[in-house]
Amino acid sequence: MATGLAPAARRVVIEPFVDPPEETLPGQATWYASTCRQCPAGCGIVVRTINGRAKKIEGNPLHPLNQGKLCARGQAGLQVLYNPDRLRNAVRQSGGRGSRKYEPLYWTEALDLLKEKVASLSHPGRLAFLGGLMPDHVYQLTDRLLAALGAAPAVIYDLHSTLEGRGPAQQLSQAFFGTGDLPVYDLAQSDAVFSFGANLFETWMSPVAQSVAFGSMRQGALSGRGFIVQFEPRLSATGASADEWVPVRPGAEGFVALAIGRIIVEERLGHVGSHRDHAVLYQNVDVGEMSAASEVPVDTLRRLAKAFADADRAMAIPGGYLAGQQNGFASMLAVQALNLVVAQIGRQGGVFLSTPAPTVALRNKPRVNPFSDVLNLINRMNAGEVDLLIIHGTNPVYELPAATGFAEAITRVPYVISFSPFVDETAVWADLILPDHTYLESWGYQVPSPGTDRPVISGQQPVVRPLYDTRSTAQVLIDLAARLGGSAAEAIPWAGEETYLQEMITGLYGSSLGAFDARTSAGFWTLWRQYGGWWSEKEIRREPEITDIVQKPLPMSAPQYFGDPEEYPFHLHLYSSIALTDGRGANQPWLQETPDPMTTVQWGMWVELNPQTAESLGVGDDDIVLVESPYSALEVSVVIYPGIRPDVVAIPIGQGHQDYGRFAQAVTGSNPLGLLAPVTDPDADSLAWGATRVRLLPTGRKKKLARLESLDGQGRESIG
Amino acid sequence: MDNTNTLIALFHESTDTAEAIDELHTLGIEDEKMVVITGVPYPKGALGRQLEWLTLPYIVLAGAVAGFLFGLFLAVITPHLYRLDIGGHPPVGFPPAAIIIFVFTMMATIVSTFLGVLWEMNFPRFGPAPYHRLVTAGHLAVLLEYPITLDSQVRQVLESHKAHHIGEPERMAL
Amino acid sequence: MSEASPNQPKHANHPDQMPEFEERLLLAERKDWEINEAVLQPMFKTGRGFWILVAILGAIVLWGLYAWGYLIYWGMGTSGKNRPVYWALFITTFVFWVGISHAGTMISAVLRLLKADWRRPITRGAEAMTAFALLMAGLYPLIHLGRVWKFYWMIPYPNNRFMWPNFQSPLMWDLVAIFTYLIGSSLYLYLALIPDMAMARDYTDGWRFKLYRVLALGWRGTEAEWHKLHRALGIFSVAIIPIFLSVHSIVSWDFAVTVQPRWHSTIFAPYFVIGAVYSGLSALASILIIVRRSMRLQEFLRSEHFDSLGKLVLVAGMAWVYFWFAGFIVEWYGNEPIVRELIHEEVSGRLAPFFYLQMSANVIPIILLVFKRIRTTPVLLLGTTLLVNVGMFTERALIVIGSLQRNDLPFNWGSYRPTWVEISIVAMTFAGFALLYTLFSRIIPFVPVWEIKEGRLRYTLRRIGRLLVPTAAEME
């Protein structure tokens, strides 16, 4: 492998080094470029390795998406690689499922077992593949294999993309721009951003890219200082960075957007010539009603509408929290429509579309399935229609609301195979675990979605030799195909993962756009690995065309919540922790010890209450309360949180692991998803994870949270 | 010293002792030839003898100077031997230096006083020396050395002042 | 008070009947050898009670040593400290012990210079207290180190690291000052001890004889020896006073030189010194009362001594209040936000209980000590002086721990809970002090015999009207 960047130190330390990994000079740092897999954003990274060991992950300065920057999770990637709780070889659960007793297997045995299980299926339909947002090439191989076997395509579900509303966002693009590619919001050049529940700088979509853009939007040279208004029931870290926070009733964000649009159109605000063709959108919107429903005063709406319309490059962003409501899709439409009203679609500082991969071969990406597909799968499992369940890159037992009954369903499946490198809550129910490499040991590529201002493909390569006797899932699938022979072998003719990738990637060779060019396709392959991917050297933005959806009035649907308001007075507002995201980070001590930006709590989980709410309940900081929903209940310590609506209580997602390693299990608490009702947004067919109501009961007990801040200090900057 | 004789005599009471000493003086026995041993410190001249001159103060002074110089070395010289800058302070600041110098001066003063006084009394001295246990019981002992020729007068003088236990001093290991 | 001096009841009934008479002519009717006996006898009597006491104290000390080992092995984390309370119980107790150590020199040196005659019987007890309290105090700079096995890096000597310690650090001043004071006070104690060692030598045999013989260094009591001893003691009493003043000033500067709110104060040095004297004198009074009882020394340690001691404590107490107030009013009036916060914490916040304990335990004794009855009744005096030391300990805790919990950035505030390790180690030093003192009292004549005898020389009776009045001769 060629080194990505210049070696860091010129001094060579002489030390005994018996069996040096290839291409390492003892004591000398070597940098390898690859792609971060801590979340689906696909940021480029460079990894500093010394003596064949990865030592530090940094952003790839050449990569157009994250431009050398990286988030907390990306920095912590080393602890996925070096996690003490990793599986070190293929294992079979000797004591039966859930016994947590494992016996190691040779890979040949394991593969034979796998092949035999697949081959012995009475009907290919009885095979189910449940996946997360896996690297593109793994998905393609899976796809080819399943197709060849005549089995149903993989069902893609993972909590992170659910929380960021990826599915609904794709359908929104579909409805609005007639394509499934996600929109790219040009934050950097916008000067007025209305973010409706989009936690731009935490976990939503491509947080690093958005943060980089935010930096230049705030203090960038060209544009003046742009401002952000955040509409959400709970002040998120993004809201804290915004200039104004508008606490909206959960699910009423759409109403605010409608009201703002209506005001702009009817009062002819802003500099966009005529609003006549938008009038139809808002013809049956009544600002008063909207204000009442969203509990945002009319004059606030009017002020914001004016600010939005008067801005040169205003932009509204429909975020992930909207998708968590049963009227989520309607709300997102309403928000997206605002960009139309200020004519910011396809304009600088407005909305663009992700550019797809230049070659068709690269375009087949995993896409989040409608939630009904997941429920379907669960029903089939319950009905005993699934004989073999294969799981990759997702942890449904943890990531699905307990109410969906996945945990019971999986016990009804005769044989379960997991590719997880860790024994997580789902892998515990697998008979056979074929641990995948961690991403720092793996090959791969990924077309970031959402993308950026140009075509990008992030390349992934091993930066260290695999630590243990694990095997990349792509390779396993290729081996499986070979073992199965027949149509499968024809569908997947490649000898190995690397050759497959090389074939896919060198398809780009000779493209005129590329930031680098090589004489031979082999040279291209080398440069690809040195750069850590391929991208156009100059900006190519993709302007969307708007569909005819904008010819009819925008849908208006009132939010519905599960749970009787009398019995369950509070809205449960789950949010993904900035460090642990959907719980994947929970096994990394660095991320566990990272303080939550808003509450400064390390480790631990908590529930956030508005001061008056806490007062009415007679609880204070660190008091344990019982949070009870119609489905289940959990005990958790209280954080008094000034930035949340009195009728909303918020719990971060990510803790409450039963398995998944010592660091994840070190934190007491139970998975907040257990509280959720399995309700969905019918329009987007996605899980409405924000629509459950709860009640709180003080327990009289206390548990001190590991706060960074002193409670005595009362969050003051100084005692002036 | 065959022509001299040493005697120890114990007295109950200081006045007698003083008078006896005076008369012994008149017999021509100098102060140096007499040693008075008491269990109580009698004030200067109470027993009619002048006191010798002490070098102790000079020893102490010397010690103090030495201490001062050592303190000076530590506080002023050592910072320059391995120069490390600290928080905007000069390598040598007056107040800290003053403290260090002062303390070491005092330490040396104390120690030299102690050693000095031991030296003057040439202590420790455990060898056998003329002494009588009754001293600590409140008696005053007079140890004197005189020519044998005066023997009778001396004894007579002592007895006349109610001296008892007159005789060869027993040299006991102290 | 049956075991109090036989004269007690008498002047309780009719105080105007020549009370001075018997008291001043201390043991007039006694022979020297009787005094010797009276002092030596209690030393030889070590009853069961004594050994039980030694056993208990020894046990506590051993437990404390285990705790210390535990602390060293597992790390400072086993103590209750945290950020920002980096100093806590250890430093508090350190300051407390240094304070206790001050009365000893105060009594013997200052009073010796002033020729205050009533000091004579109590000087040795006082000096011993100084030495032992300092030994205990000296442990803490070691105990509180994170890497105690590297403590010698603070010692100035030419070494392979080419490093000299930083003499600008108050901790270095501490180190040398306390070392000096320890040397000074122990030599001072020993020097005045030599004649009594000789006396004890003449009265004992066996191991005691061997011991005393060595310690007496061959003292005979010739005029020359007495003369030199007097000179040496004279020099000592002058030299030791500035040292004892400097030591506690330096301890106070450990705190005052930082920018930590409420530590950063110019009045700290005198405030600490006077506080030290206050607590030290009280401790001395308590100890004397206990020893007097346990060793039957009523004849030597008489109510007149406690009376004068009480008066000294009273004065020191008032001075302490004055300095406390002088500091407090400025802080209160300046009304600097963080200082205001800290004062609020003390007066009506979480620290209030400690604050009021401190104030009452330090002020009530002053009122009590106004009454001669209290000063001269051992049990009452004992209670009062113990109360003072409770107050002074609390005061130190408030200064060290209380202040550190707050600083200029509210985000960084903190709190502190002591652990069993810290408490055991603190207990160890208290037990250790008591143990050393107990053993000391059985080996060394607790009353300086020769000084008492010397004192007797100075008095004659003189008839004034119908009153026999003792008159002291002015002599040295």
Added chain:
Amino acid sequence: MAKDANQSVEGSIRWALVVDLDRCTGCQACVVACHAENNMQIVGEKEAAYGRWTHWIIIHRYWEGEYPNVKARFMPVMCQQCTEAPCEPVCPVFATYHNEEGLNAQIYNRCIGTRFCGNACPYKVRVYNWFRPEFPEPLAEQLNPDVSIRTRGIIEKCTFCIQRIRRTEIDARAEGRSPADGEIQPACVQTCPTSALLFGDLNDPDSRVSQLAHSHRSFRLLPELGTDPGVIYLKGGEVNV
């Protein structure tokens, strides 16, 4: 006398860090980057709850106002690298001192753990190793060989990633030049997604850092103490003029 054998740069450099509070989103990337670069120990929930975490950089979060008009602000606080550092003179063994480049250096193997500097520091950015650090296998593989691991009983703090400064200086010297402005990047600066952190030489009038230091938004933490910090904050909510 091996005086400053490690000192590679002569002349008057003063390293400084600019923290633009208008850009900071409190995302904690700098915190983890710092952990990854500097081998701090992980203390676990119980110890962290008792104020014994070892972060070299912590992001203060301040609340302002009452619901619904409530605002939260972030302020990253790391060692301020004061010129008039209160922590330096109080150390009895010179474990912390001031180096030629204006850094407040902490010499771990010289520290004996009096914690005096921790008390003297008004910003309370000095953290203590209360227990032995533990890295369950194979987590120890992550350790950065350029940074020593601190044992129990000693104080540690932000060093401005002095090892990275040195590395860049050595490289630059090998190429016969001095490091360019912005070439040296402490781990936090390198990773900060919004570029809220900026590192450079305050004594070089052309460096971005010293220009921003003169911006009307710039202020120092606790200026009244006269510690003259090397960390310059830029007030949020305004544009540069």
